[in-house]
Amino acid sequence: MLAHVRRASILETVRQTGSVQVAEIAGRLAVSEMTIRRDLVDLEREGHLKRLHGGAVALQGIAVDREEPSFDARLSRDRGAKERVAAAALPLVDDARTVALDVGATAFLLAQLLRARVGLHLFTNSLRIAAALSDGAQQVFVPGGRVRGTEMAIGGPDAVAAFAKLWFDVAFLGVSGLTADGLFDYSIEDTEVKRVYLGRSSRKVVLCDASKFQRMSLVRVAGFDTVDTLVTDAMPPPDIQAALDAAGVEVILAPPAASSGA
Known part of the structure:
Protein backbone atom coordinates (compact mmCIF):
# COMPACT_ATOMS: atom_id res chain seq x y z
CA MET A 1 0.00 0.00 0.00
CA LEU A 2 1.34 3.42 -0.95
CA ALA A 3 2.37 5.71 1.90
CA HIS A 4 -0.06 8.47 0.97
CA VAL A 5 -2.94 5.98 0.93
CA ARG A 6 -2.00 4.67 4.39
CA ARG A 7 -1.69 8.14 5.83
CA ALA A 8 -5.00 9.22 4.36
CA SER A 9 -6.62 6.22 6.04
CA ILE A 10 -4.93 7.08 9.35
CA LEU A 11 -6.11 10.68 9.18
CA GLU A 12 -9.65 9.63 8.32
CA THR A 13 -9.74 7.36 11.38
CA VAL A 14 -8.44 10.17 13.59
CA ARG A 15 -11.05 12.59 12.20
CA GLN A 16 -13.88 10.11 12.81
CA THR A 17 -12.90 8.79 16.24
CA GLY A 18 -10.44 11.35 17.65
CA SER A 19 -7.65 8.77 18.01
CA VAL A 20 -5.90 5.83 16.38
CA GLN A 21 -4.11 2.81 17.82
CA VAL A 22 -0.97 1.49 16.11
CA ALA A 23 -1.84 -2.20 16.47
CA GLU A 24 -5.40 -1.75 15.22
CA ILE A 25 -4.57 0.32 12.14
CA ALA A 26 -1.59 -1.90 11.27
CA GLY A 27 -3.85 -4.95 11.28
CA ARG A 28 -6.53 -3.23 9.24
CA LEU A 29 -4.08 -2.00 6.61
CA ALA A 30 -2.04 -5.24 6.65
CA VAL A 31 1.29 -3.51 7.29
CA SER A 32 3.80 -3.65 10.13
CA GLU A 33 3.41 -1.61 13.30
CA MET A 34 6.81 -0.05 12.59
CA THR A 35 5.46 1.27 9.27
CA ILE A 36 2.50 2.85 11.04
CA ARG A 37 4.77 4.39 13.67
CA ARG A 38 6.86 6.00 10.91
CA ASP A 39 3.66 7.31 9.33
CA LEU A 40 2.61 8.83 12.65
CA VAL A 41 5.99 10.51 13.04
CA ASP A 42 5.57 12.14 9.63
CA LEU A 43 1.95 13.13 10.25
CA GLU A 44 2.85 14.68 13.60
CA ARG A 45 5.73 16.60 11.98
CA GLU A 46 3.24 17.95 9.44
CA GLY A 47 0.91 19.08 12.23
CA HIS A 48 -1.95 16.64 11.60
CA LEU A 49 -2.03 14.77 14.92
CA LYS A 50 -0.27 14.21 18.23
CA ARG A 51 1.54 10.94 18.88
CA LEU A 52 1.19 9.15 22.21
CA HIS A 53 2.09 5.75 23.59
CA GLY A 54 0.58 3.15 21.28
CA GLY A 55 -1.07 5.56 18.84
CA ALA A 56 -2.06 9.15 18.24
CA VAL A 57 -4.90 11.62 18.87
CA ALA A 58 -6.39 14.52 16.98
CA LEU A 59 -4.94 17.91 17.79
CA GLN A 60 -8.16 19.88 17.64
CA GLY A 61 -9.34 20.77 21.12
CA ILE A 62 -6.55 18.82 22.84
CA ALA A 63 -4.01 20.65 25.01
CA VAL A 64 -0.65 18.98 25.58
CA ASP A 65 1.06 19.50 28.96
CA ARG A 66 4.78 18.99 28.46
CA GLU A 67 5.93 19.87 31.99
CA GLU A 68 4.58 18.74 35.35
CA PRO A 69 3.57 21.65 37.61
CA SER A 70 4.60 21.45 41.25
Missing part, protein backbone atom coordinates in the same frame (compact mmCIF):
# COMPACT_ATOMS: atom_id res chain seq x y z
CA PHE A 71 2.25 19.78 43.70
CA ASP A 72 1.48 23.11 45.39
CA ALA A 73 0.64 24.69 42.04
CA ARG A 74 -1.70 21.82 41.16
CA LEU A 75 -3.33 21.92 44.59
CA SER A 76 -4.08 25.64 44.37
CA ARG A 77 -5.33 25.54 40.77
CA ASP A 78 -9.12 25.08 40.79
CA ARG A 79 -8.89 24.01 44.43
CA GLY A 80 -12.60 24.54 45.04
CA ALA A 81 -13.45 22.10 42.25
CA LYS A 82 -10.97 19.56 43.59
CA GLU A 83 -12.46 19.83 47.06
CA ARG A 84 -15.96 19.22 45.69
CA VAL A 85 -14.73 16.20 43.72
CA ALA A 86 -13.05 14.77 46.83
CA ALA A 87 -16.22 15.28 48.88
CA ALA A 88 -18.35 13.62 46.19
CA ALA A 89 -15.98 10.64 46.16
CA LEU A 90 -16.07 10.18 49.94
CA PRO A 91 -19.27 8.05 50.06
CA LEU A 92 -17.61 5.49 47.78
CA VAL A 93 -15.47 4.49 50.78
CA ASP A 94 -18.49 3.61 52.95
CA ASP A 95 -18.50 -0.14 52.19
CA ALA A 96 -14.73 -0.49 51.83
CA ARG A 97 -12.09 -1.73 54.22
CA THR A 98 -8.98 -1.68 52.02
CA VAL A 99 -8.56 1.60 50.11
CA ALA A 100 -5.81 2.59 47.68
CA LEU A 101 -5.00 6.28 47.25
CA ASP A 102 -2.96 7.40 44.28
CA VAL A 103 -0.66 10.42 44.23
CA GLY A 104 -2.17 13.75 43.24
CA ALA A 105 -3.81 16.86 44.61
CA THR A 106 -7.41 15.61 44.63
CA ALA A 107 -6.38 12.29 46.19
CA PHE A 108 -4.56 14.30 48.86
CA LEU A 109 -7.75 16.25 49.63
CA LEU A 110 -9.73 13.01 49.79
CA ALA A 111 -7.14 11.60 52.22
CA GLN A 112 -7.72 14.52 54.55
CA LEU A 113 -11.43 13.72 54.58
CA LEU A 114 -10.61 10.13 55.55
CA ARG A 115 -8.53 10.98 58.62
CA ALA A 116 -11.42 10.41 61.01
CA ARG A 117 -12.57 7.14 59.46
CA VAL A 118 -12.06 4.17 61.79
CA GLY A 119 -11.21 0.65 60.65
CA LEU A 120 -9.77 1.48 57.23
CA HIS A 121 -6.59 0.04 55.82
CA LEU A 122 -5.21 2.75 53.52
CA PHE A 123 -2.53 1.98 50.95
CA THR A 124 -0.74 4.76 49.10
CA ASN A 125 2.47 5.40 47.17
CA SER A 126 2.33 9.07 48.22
CA LEU A 127 4.48 9.98 51.22
CA ARG A 128 2.60 13.28 51.38
CA ILE A 129 -0.70 11.44 51.84
CA ALA A 130 0.85 9.00 54.32
CA ALA A 131 2.14 11.89 56.41
CA ALA A 132 -1.27 13.60 56.33
CA LEU A 133 -2.85 10.41 57.66
CA SER A 134 -0.16 9.56 60.17
CA ASP A 135 -2.18 10.71 63.21
CA GLY A 136 -5.52 9.57 61.85
CA ALA A 137 -7.77 6.76 63.01
CA GLN A 138 -6.76 4.21 60.37
CA GLN A 139 -3.81 2.04 59.43
CA VAL A 140 -1.63 3.38 56.62
CA PHE A 141 0.70 1.35 54.41
CA VAL A 142 3.29 2.45 51.83
CA PRO A 143 5.45 0.33 49.52
CA GLY A 144 9.21 0.31 49.26
CA GLY A 145 10.89 1.92 46.28
CA ARG A 146 12.42 5.11 44.95
CA VAL A 147 10.98 8.45 46.04
CA ARG A 148 10.35 10.81 43.14
CA GLY A 149 11.61 14.26 44.11
CA THR A 150 9.30 16.93 45.42
CA GLU A 151 6.27 14.90 44.31
CA MET A 152 7.06 12.56 47.23
CA ALA A 153 5.76 9.62 45.20
CA ILE A 154 7.17 6.12 45.65
CA GLY A 155 7.68 4.23 42.41
CA GLY A 156 9.80 1.65 40.65
CA PRO A 157 9.78 -2.16 40.50
CA ASP A 158 9.73 -2.67 44.27
CA ALA A 159 6.65 -0.49 44.71
CA VAL A 160 4.88 -2.20 41.83
CA ALA A 161 5.74 -5.67 43.17
CA ALA A 162 4.61 -4.83 46.71
CA PHE A 163 1.15 -3.57 45.76
CA ALA A 164 0.66 -6.13 42.98
CA LYS A 165 0.40 -8.78 45.73
CA LEU A 166 -2.61 -7.06 47.31
CA TRP A 167 -6.30 -6.60 46.52
CA PHE A 168 -8.16 -3.36 47.27
CA ASP A 169 -11.87 -2.79 47.73
CA VAL A 170 -11.59 0.58 46.00
CA ALA A 171 -8.80 2.60 44.42
CA PHE A 172 -8.86 6.35 43.79
CA LEU A 173 -6.68 7.56 40.94
CA GLY A 174 -5.54 11.03 40.02
CA VAL A 175 -4.76 12.01 36.43
CA SER A 176 -3.13 14.94 34.67
CA GLY A 177 -5.63 14.86 31.84
CA LEU A 178 -8.58 13.09 30.24
CA THR A 179 -9.43 12.75 26.56
CA ALA A 180 -11.67 10.39 24.62
CA ASP A 181 -8.59 8.16 24.39
CA GLY A 182 -8.44 7.65 28.16
CA LEU A 183 -6.36 8.69 31.16
CA PHE A 184 -3.02 10.56 31.04
CA ASP A 185 -0.30 11.32 33.53
CA TYR A 186 3.09 13.07 33.66
CA SER A 187 5.28 10.36 35.19
CA ILE A 188 6.16 6.93 33.82
CA GLU A 189 6.95 5.64 37.33
CA ASP A 190 3.68 6.92 38.81
CA THR A 191 1.80 5.42 35.88
CA GLU A 192 3.19 1.95 36.61
CA VAL A 193 1.68 2.09 40.11
CA LYS A 194 -1.61 3.49 38.77
CA ARG A 195 -1.90 0.44 36.53
CA VAL A 196 -1.44 -1.80 39.56
CA TYR A 197 -4.32 0.00 41.28
CA LEU A 198 -6.45 -0.48 38.17
CA GLY A 199 -5.64 -4.17 37.99
CA ARG A 200 -5.94 -4.98 41.69
CA SER A 201 -9.10 -3.19 42.83
CA SER A 202 -12.76 -4.19 42.92
CA ARG A 203 -13.79 -0.63 42.11
CA LYS A 204 -11.61 1.79 40.15
CA VAL A 205 -12.44 5.48 40.64
CA VAL A 206 -10.87 8.38 38.73
CA LEU A 207 -10.82 11.80 40.42
CA CYS A 208 -10.74 14.52 37.76
CA ASP A 209 -11.96 18.10 37.88
CA ALA A 210 -13.21 19.58 34.61
CA SER A 211 -10.08 21.68 34.01
CA LYS A 212 -8.35 18.43 32.98
CA PHE A 213 -10.79 17.55 30.19
CA GLN A 214 -9.20 17.55 26.72
CA ARG A 215 -5.69 17.60 28.18
CA MET A 216 -2.98 15.03 27.69
CA SER A 217 0.61 14.63 28.86
CA LEU A 218 3.54 12.26 28.56
CA VAL A 219 1.96 8.91 29.36
CA ARG A 220 -1.37 7.32 28.47
CA VAL A 221 -2.25 5.40 31.62
CA ALA A 222 -5.17 3.34 30.31
CA GLY A 223 -8.43 3.44 28.42
CA PHE A 224 -11.84 3.85 30.00
CA ASP A 225 -12.46 0.10 29.83
CA THR A 226 -10.30 -0.25 32.96
CA VAL A 227 -12.35 2.28 34.98
CA ASP A 228 -15.63 1.90 36.88
CA THR A 229 -16.37 5.44 38.03
CA LEU A 230 -15.39 9.01 37.17
CA VAL A 231 -15.96 11.67 39.82
CA THR A 232 -15.87 15.19 38.41
CA ASP A 233 -17.45 18.62 38.81
CA ALA A 234 -18.95 19.14 35.33
CA MET A 235 -20.29 17.05 32.48
CA PRO A 236 -17.49 15.91 30.17
CA PRO A 237 -17.37 17.14 26.55
CA PRO A 238 -19.46 15.06 24.11
CA ASP A 239 -16.59 12.98 22.71
CA ILE A 240 -15.32 12.05 26.18
CA GLN A 241 -18.85 11.31 27.39
CA ALA A 242 -19.42 9.05 24.39
CA ALA A 243 -16.24 7.13 25.19
CA LEU A 244 -17.25 6.84 28.85
CA ASP A 245 -20.70 5.59 27.88
CA ALA A 246 -19.23 3.03 25.49
CA ALA A 247 -17.04 1.69 28.30
CA GLY A 248 -19.89 1.67 30.83
CA VAL A 249 -18.20 4.14 33.17
CA GLU A 250 -20.42 5.69 35.84
CA VAL A 251 -20.09 9.48 36.09
CA ILE A 252 -20.67 11.10 39.48
CA LEU A 253 -21.06 14.89 39.41
CA ALA A 254 -20.02 16.86 42.47
CA PRO A 255 -22.62 19.45 43.55
CA PRO A 256 -21.86 23.00 42.44
CA ALA A 257 -20.27 25.45 44.83
CA ALA A 258 -22.71 27.00 47.27
CA SER A 259 -23.75 30.51 46.27
CA SER A 260 -22.44 33.30 48.46
CA GLY A 261 -25.36 35.54 47.59
CA ALA A 262 -28.29 36.29 49.88
Whole structure:
Protein backbone atom coordinates (compact mmCIF):
# COMPACT_ATOMS: atom_id res chain seq x y z
CA MET A 1 0.00 0.00 0.00
CA LEU A 2 1.34 3.42 -0.95
CA ALA A 3 2.37 5.71 1.90
CA HIS A 4 -0.06 8.47 0.97
CA VAL A 5 -2.94 5.98 0.93
CA ARG A 6 -2.00 4.67 4.39
CA ARG A 7 -1.69 8.14 5.83
CA ALA A 8 -5.00 9.22 4.36
CA SER A 9 -6.62 6.22 6.04
CA ILE A 10 -4.93 7.08 9.35
CA LEU A 11 -6.11 10.68 9.18
CA GLU A 12 -9.65 9.63 8.32
CA THR A 13 -9.74 7.36 11.38
CA VAL A 14 -8.44 10.17 13.59
CA ARG A 15 -11.05 12.59 12.20
CA GLN A 16 -13.88 10.11 12.81
CA THR A 17 -12.90 8.79 16.24
CA GLY A 18 -10.44 11.35 17.65
CA SER A 19 -7.65 8.77 18.01
CA VAL A 20 -5.90 5.83 16.38
CA GLN A 21 -4.11 2.81 17.82
CA VAL A 22 -0.97 1.49 16.11
CA ALA A 23 -1.84 -2.20 16.47
CA GLU A 24 -5.40 -1.75 15.22
CA ILE A 25 -4.57 0.32 12.14
CA ALA A 26 -1.59 -1.90 11.27
CA GLY A 27 -3.85 -4.95 11.28
CA ARG A 28 -6.53 -3.23 9.24
CA LEU A 29 -4.08 -2.00 6.61
CA ALA A 30 -2.04 -5.24 6.65
CA VAL A 31 1.29 -3.51 7.29
CA SER A 32 3.80 -3.65 10.13
CA GLU A 33 3.41 -1.61 13.30
CA MET A 34 6.81 -0.05 12.59
CA THR A 35 5.46 1.27 9.27
CA ILE A 36 2.50 2.85 11.04
CA ARG A 37 4.77 4.39 13.67
CA ARG A 38 6.86 6.00 10.91
CA ASP A 39 3.66 7.31 9.33
CA LEU A 40 2.61 8.83 12.65
CA VAL A 41 5.99 10.51 13.04
CA ASP A 42 5.57 12.14 9.63
CA LEU A 43 1.95 13.13 10.25
CA GLU A 44 2.85 14.68 13.60
CA ARG A 45 5.73 16.60 11.98
CA GLU A 46 3.24 17.95 9.44
CA GLY A 47 0.91 19.08 12.23
CA HIS A 48 -1.95 16.64 11.60
CA LEU A 49 -2.03 14.77 14.92
CA LYS A 50 -0.27 14.21 18.23
CA ARG A 51 1.54 10.94 18.88
CA LEU A 52 1.19 9.15 22.21
CA HIS A 53 2.09 5.75 23.59
CA GLY A 54 0.58 3.15 21.28
CA GLY A 55 -1.07 5.56 18.84
CA ALA A 56 -2.06 9.15 18.24
CA VAL A 57 -4.90 11.62 18.87
CA ALA A 58 -6.39 14.52 16.98
CA LEU A 59 -4.94 17.91 17.79
CA GLN A 60 -8.16 19.88 17.64
CA GLY A 61 -9.34 20.77 21.12
CA ILE A 62 -6.55 18.82 22.84
CA ALA A 63 -4.01 20.65 25.01
CA VAL A 64 -0.65 18.98 25.58
CA ASP A 65 1.06 19.50 28.96
CA ARG A 66 4.78 18.99 28.46
CA GLU A 67 5.93 19.87 31.99
CA GLU A 68 4.58 18.74 35.35
CA PRO A 69 3.57 21.65 37.61
CA SER A 70 4.60 21.45 41.25
CA PHE A 71 2.25 19.78 43.70
CA ASP A 72 1.48 23.11 45.39
CA ALA A 73 0.64 24.69 42.04
CA ARG A 74 -1.70 21.82 41.16
CA LEU A 75 -3.33 21.92 44.59
CA SER A 76 -4.08 25.64 44.37
CA ARG A 77 -5.33 25.54 40.77
CA ASP A 78 -9.12 25.08 40.79
CA ARG A 79 -8.89 24.01 44.43
CA GLY A 80 -12.60 24.54 45.04
CA ALA A 81 -13.45 22.10 42.25
CA LYS A 82 -10.97 19.56 43.59
CA GLU A 83 -12.46 19.83 47.06
CA ARG A 84 -15.96 19.22 45.69
CA VAL A 85 -14.73 16.20 43.72
CA ALA A 86 -13.05 14.77 46.83
CA ALA A 87 -16.22 15.28 48.88
CA ALA A 88 -18.35 13.62 46.19
CA ALA A 89 -15.98 10.64 46.16
CA LEU A 90 -16.07 10.18 49.94
CA PRO A 91 -19.27 8.05 50.06
CA LEU A 92 -17.61 5.49 47.78
CA VAL A 93 -15.47 4.49 50.78
CA ASP A 94 -18.49 3.61 52.95
CA ASP A 95 -18.50 -0.14 52.19
CA ALA A 96 -14.73 -0.49 51.83
CA ARG A 97 -12.09 -1.73 54.22
CA THR A 98 -8.98 -1.68 52.02
CA VAL A 99 -8.56 1.60 50.11
CA ALA A 100 -5.81 2.59 47.68
CA LEU A 101 -5.00 6.28 47.25
CA ASP A 102 -2.96 7.40 44.28
CA VAL A 103 -0.66 10.42 44.23
CA GLY A 104 -2.17 13.75 43.24
CA ALA A 105 -3.81 16.86 44.61
CA THR A 106 -7.41 15.61 44.63
CA ALA A 107 -6.38 12.29 46.19
CA PHE A 108 -4.56 14.30 48.86
CA LEU A 109 -7.75 16.25 49.63
CA LEU A 110 -9.73 13.01 49.79
CA ALA A 111 -7.14 11.60 52.22
CA GLN A 112 -7.72 14.52 54.55
CA LEU A 113 -11.43 13.72 54.58
CA LEU A 114 -10.61 10.13 55.55
CA ARG A 115 -8.53 10.98 58.62
CA ALA A 116 -11.42 10.41 61.01
CA ARG A 117 -12.57 7.14 59.46
CA VAL A 118 -12.06 4.17 61.79
CA GLY A 119 -11.21 0.65 60.65
CA LEU A 120 -9.77 1.48 57.23
CA HIS A 121 -6.59 0.04 55.82
CA LEU A 122 -5.21 2.75 53.52
CA PHE A 123 -2.53 1.98 50.95
CA THR A 124 -0.74 4.76 49.10
CA ASN A 125 2.47 5.40 47.17
CA SER A 126 2.33 9.07 48.22
CA LEU A 127 4.48 9.98 51.22
CA ARG A 128 2.60 13.28 51.38
CA ILE A 129 -0.70 11.44 51.84
CA ALA A 130 0.85 9.00 54.32
CA ALA A 131 2.14 11.89 56.41
CA ALA A 132 -1.27 13.60 56.33
CA LEU A 133 -2.85 10.41 57.66
CA SER A 134 -0.16 9.56 60.17
CA ASP A 135 -2.18 10.71 63.21
CA GLY A 136 -5.52 9.57 61.85
CA ALA A 137 -7.77 6.76 63.01
CA GLN A 138 -6.76 4.21 60.37
CA GLN A 139 -3.81 2.04 59.43
CA VAL A 140 -1.63 3.38 56.62
CA PHE A 141 0.70 1.35 54.41
CA VAL A 142 3.29 2.45 51.83
CA PRO A 143 5.45 0.33 49.52
CA GLY A 144 9.21 0.31 49.26
CA GLY A 145 10.89 1.92 46.28
CA ARG A 146 12.42 5.11 44.95
CA VAL A 147 10.98 8.45 46.04
CA ARG A 148 10.35 10.81 43.14
CA GLY A 149 11.61 14.26 44.11
CA THR A 150 9.30 16.93 45.42
CA GLU A 151 6.27 14.90 44.31
CA MET A 152 7.06 12.56 47.23
CA ALA A 153 5.76 9.62 45.20
CA ILE A 154 7.17 6.12 45.65
CA GLY A 155 7.68 4.23 42.41
CA GLY A 156 9.80 1.65 40.65
CA PRO A 157 9.78 -2.16 40.50
CA ASP A 158 9.73 -2.67 44.27
CA ALA A 159 6.65 -0.49 44.71
CA VAL A 160 4.88 -2.20 41.83
CA ALA A 161 5.74 -5.67 43.17
CA ALA A 162 4.61 -4.83 46.71
CA PHE A 163 1.15 -3.57 45.76
CA ALA A 164 0.66 -6.13 42.98
CA LYS A 165 0.40 -8.78 45.73
CA LEU A 166 -2.61 -7.06 47.31
CA TRP A 167 -6.30 -6.60 46.52
CA PHE A 168 -8.16 -3.36 47.27
CA ASP A 169 -11.87 -2.79 47.73
CA VAL A 170 -11.59 0.58 46.00
CA ALA A 171 -8.80 2.60 44.42
CA PHE A 172 -8.86 6.35 43.79
CA LEU A 173 -6.68 7.56 40.94
CA GLY A 174 -5.54 11.03 40.02
CA VAL A 175 -4.76 12.01 36.43
CA SER A 176 -3.13 14.94 34.67
CA GLY A 177 -5.63 14.86 31.84
CA LEU A 178 -8.58 13.09 30.24
CA THR A 179 -9.43 12.75 26.56
CA ALA A 180 -11.67 10.39 24.62
CA ASP A 181 -8.59 8.16 24.39
CA GLY A 182 -8.44 7.65 28.16
CA LEU A 183 -6.36 8.69 31.16
CA PHE A 184 -3.02 10.56 31.04
CA ASP A 185 -0.30 11.32 33.53
CA TYR A 186 3.09 13.07 33.66
CA SER A 187 5.28 10.36 35.19
CA ILE A 188 6.16 6.93 33.82
CA GLU A 189 6.95 5.64 37.33
CA ASP A 190 3.68 6.92 38.81
CA THR A 191 1.80 5.42 35.88
CA GLU A 192 3.19 1.95 36.61
CA VAL A 193 1.68 2.09 40.11
CA LYS A 194 -1.61 3.49 38.77
CA ARG A 195 -1.90 0.44 36.53
CA VAL A 196 -1.44 -1.80 39.56
CA TYR A 197 -4.32 0.00 41.28
CA LEU A 198 -6.45 -0.48 38.17
CA GLY A 199 -5.64 -4.17 37.99
CA ARG A 200 -5.94 -4.98 41.69
CA SER A 201 -9.10 -3.19 42.83
CA SER A 202 -12.76 -4.19 42.92
CA ARG A 203 -13.79 -0.63 42.11
CA LYS A 204 -11.61 1.79 40.15
CA VAL A 205 -12.44 5.48 40.64
CA VAL A 206 -10.87 8.38 38.73
CA LEU A 207 -10.82 11.80 40.42
CA CYS A 208 -10.74 14.52 37.76
CA ASP A 209 -11.96 18.10 37.88
CA ALA A 210 -13.21 19.58 34.61
CA SER A 211 -10.08 21.68 34.01
CA LYS A 212 -8.35 18.43 32.98
CA PHE A 213 -10.79 17.55 30.19
CA GLN A 214 -9.20 17.55 26.72
CA ARG A 215 -5.69 17.60 28.18
CA MET A 216 -2.98 15.03 27.69
CA SER A 217 0.61 14.63 28.86
CA LEU A 218 3.54 12.26 28.56
CA VAL A 219 1.96 8.91 29.36
CA ARG A 220 -1.37 7.32 28.47
CA VAL A 221 -2.25 5.40 31.62
CA ALA A 222 -5.17 3.34 30.31
CA GLY A 223 -8.43 3.44 28.42
CA PHE A 224 -11.84 3.85 30.00
CA ASP A 225 -12.46 0.10 29.83
CA THR A 226 -10.30 -0.25 32.96
CA VAL A 227 -12.35 2.28 34.98
CA ASP A 228 -15.63 1.90 36.88
CA THR A 229 -16.37 5.44 38.03
CA LEU A 230 -15.39 9.01 37.17
CA VAL A 231 -15.96 11.67 39.82
CA THR A 232 -15.87 15.19 38.41
CA ASP A 233 -17.45 18.62 38.81
CA ALA A 234 -18.95 19.14 35.33
CA MET A 235 -20.29 17.05 32.48
CA PRO A 236 -17.49 15.91 30.17
CA PRO A 237 -17.37 17.14 26.55
CA PRO A 238 -19.46 15.06 24.11
CA ASP A 239 -16.59 12.98 22.71
CA ILE A 240 -15.32 12.05 26.18
CA GLN A 241 -18.85 11.31 27.39
CA ALA A 242 -19.42 9.05 24.39
CA ALA A 243 -16.24 7.13 25.19
CA LEU A 244 -17.25 6.84 28.85
CA ASP A 245 -20.70 5.59 27.88
CA ALA A 246 -19.23 3.03 25.49
CA ALA A 247 -17.04 1.69 28.30
CA GLY A 248 -19.89 1.67 30.83
CA VAL A 249 -18.20 4.14 33.17
CA GLU A 250 -20.42 5.69 35.84
CA VAL A 251 -20.09 9.48 36.09
CA ILE A 252 -20.67 11.10 39.48
CA LEU A 253 -21.06 14.89 39.41
CA ALA A 254 -20.02 16.86 42.47
CA PRO A 255 -22.62 19.45 43.55
CA PRO A 256 -21.86 23.00 42.44
CA ALA A 257 -20.27 25.45 44.83
CA ALA A 258 -22.71 27.00 47.27
CA SER A 259 -23.75 30.51 46.27
CA SER A 260 -22.44 33.30 48.46
CA GLY A 261 -25.36 35.54 47.59
CA ALA A 262 -28.29 36.29 49.88
